[in-house]
Amino acid sequence: MFVDEAKIFAKAGSGGAGCKSFRREKHVPKGGPDGGDGGAGGNVVLLADAQAATLIDYHYKRHFKAERGTHGQGSRMNGATGEDVVLPVPLGTIVRDAETGHVIADLTHPGQRAIVARGGRGGRGNIHFCTPTRRAPAFAELGEPSEERWVTMELKLLADAALVGFPSVGKSSLIAHMSAARPKIADYPFTTLVPNLGVVRSGGNSFTVADVPGLIEGASEGAGLGHAFLRHIERTALIMHVVDLTGGHDQRDPIEAIAAIDAELVAHAAELATRPQVLVGNKLDMEGAAEASAAVAAYAAEREIPYFAVSAVTGAGMEPLILAVGQMVHDLRAARPIDAEPVQEVFTYDHPEDADLRIEQTAPHEFSVHGRSYERWVIQTEIGNEEAVAFLQRRLARAGVENALVAAGARDGDSVTIGPVTFEFEAGLADE
Ligand SMILES: Nc1nc2c(ncn2[C@@H]2O[C@H](COP(=O)(O)OP(=O)(O)OP(=O)(O)O)[C@@H](O)[C@H]2O)c(=O)[nH]1
Ligand SMILES: [Mg+2]
Incomplete structure (x- = not known):
């Protein structure tokens, strides 16, 4: 069986935590902060590879997990970056988010990559939070959790002829x-x-044909069944249009049959009207086929x-x-040079709608804040650490979240949920 679809689960690596540490030296009772950053987690990446022919491997192994970043350490030592998992897929693979159907990438050229699950960023170490008034920051950022999702892959056959x-x-x-x-x-x-x-x-060439x-x-x-497969035909350079010269069980006139199939091709995709074709009259060995063939030959000659x-x-x-199809495929390939040079193109999966700040009132005195970076700030905060929480609150206030909440009607004492955490609203933190 020719496999042209697969579904995998991709889990990236989470980011390592930043380190909270202070220099220790002889004769220096408490040195400055020296906690290094956490390493970024590895991505799960699909790579368009001219050597890969099918998606069959992804029917056997379906779960892929990239390495996590390691934590930062004292003495300004940064954590190591997690290794990516790189999965080769054939050219012509369309990659989608299985849940939403959103097309993440259409991988057609060797070297193209699609990051289907992005590794978490590493948290920053406490050296980054040093200010003139905060000489000894007793907090660091946690690592960013990793992305994970089910991804579907669909291969439109890249046969030369169909x-x-x-x-x-x-x-x-x-x-x-x-x-x-x-x-x-x-x-x-x-x-x-x-x-x-x-x-x-x-002859000396070879070509691929899809039935x-x-x-x-x-x-x-x-x-019928053909619909799902019309998409395979879309990408073939040449159509071998087969007609039964005997008329088959339905005794369909061969010329009418040819016109009916052409009409379906064009109805599926208008560009198929100009796709090169050869007409093949089959079952010439049968009685009456020779006469039918003469009629088809005249029809074809008229249309060149x-x-x-x-x-x-x-x-x-x-x-x-x-021989003729081999030659035509050869000529078509030459006329449409596919750039075999690997391209350095990376597709990422961003939800632009998630990036913006959005405040939602969920109940009286209850608000929820959406926006990727704001949620990430919260997720990367060690919530039990008062100093870290105070830093977060100032950061949110400065970014305009506090004003947006006030504008949306939030008052002191209301509940505000950002990502996984619910806070009690308190205005005026930006001024501190
Ligand atoms: N006499 C004769 N019979 C043929 C010829 N080619 C195919 N057949 C017969 O026609 C019938 C259908 O052939 P298939 O090759 O299965 O046809 P198909 O177009 O693939 O059919 P679907 O897969 O159902 O779309 C079979 O019984 C074949 O043996 C031929 O050149 N001469
Ligand atoms: Mg068949």
Whole structure:
């Protein structure tokens, strides 16, 4: 089975705590602060890798955890940064937040990275909190907790060519003839339920071909099985449009069948109207197929579409088809040079809406403060440490949180929740 979806749990490393420490020297009873910073936690990163072909590895191992940063120490020693976990994924992988469906990244070029879970920042050591009036800060920042989330990965096949057509026209029979792929072949519609990928050798070249489930009228609106697979076709350079020259069980006129499939492709994505195609008339070995083939040949010639009449069963006509498709793929690749140079692009996952300060009144005399940095300040504060809490309160007041609370109607004694902590509101802290 060709695997093109995976879901993983990514947990970054938390940041190490800053250190609260004072210099100790002979003859110096109490030296200045010398607590170092905590190290940052490692990230979980997806890396677009031209060597990776499938997402199958992520079906077996699904939990990934990056290293935490270590704590700062005395003598100004900073903690070590946690190691990132780097997961290679194939080009063409779309990465989403599993919960919200938000697209974090579309990894198409080698070297692109998506940070799917960001490591926590390290807390600052007490040397940073020294001021002329606070010579001996008896507090340091805690490390920032790490991010964690479920992430889905979806690989749109990057096959060179896709076999497209109604069910039972012989798409799987064709890929079986052209490549080492061995899909199920049977005389009923929707035999193929998941895409098959095959590698075809053609002259000195090779190309990849995808056999996808059959399309039917209305596929672009979700009818049948084809809909989910139309997206695979979007990224192939060439469409091998297969038509059953016998008309199949439904005795569908081949020309009408071709037009119906083309209409579904365009309804799915308008750009598919101009995607290079070859028409493949299949089942040439059957009675009446030769006449039908002549009609299709005329139709194709009028539209300047290359046409090949073949039999996937006897192999008749297959060699010229394979050579022609190989050549077309070769030319298309040359015309669309994919920059193989690795790119240094990093996608991060920010919630811009979370960054701003937002005050919410949750009940009479109860307020809640939202905003990523404010919540982080609280989380990184050692709440049992009076000096640390006083520092936090001044910091929040100076950042305008106090004024915003007053404007929202908060009065002394009201409850204010920021992140995991609830405080009693007290105005005027900024002036201290
Ligand atoms: N006589 C003849 N029969 C063929 C030829 N190609 C395919 N068939 C038959 O047509 C039927 C359908 O073939 P498949 O290859 O499964 O067709 P498909 O297009 O993959 O069908 P779905 O997966 O259902 O969309 C099978 O019974 C095949 O044996 C051919 O060239 N000649
Ligand atoms: Mg099939």
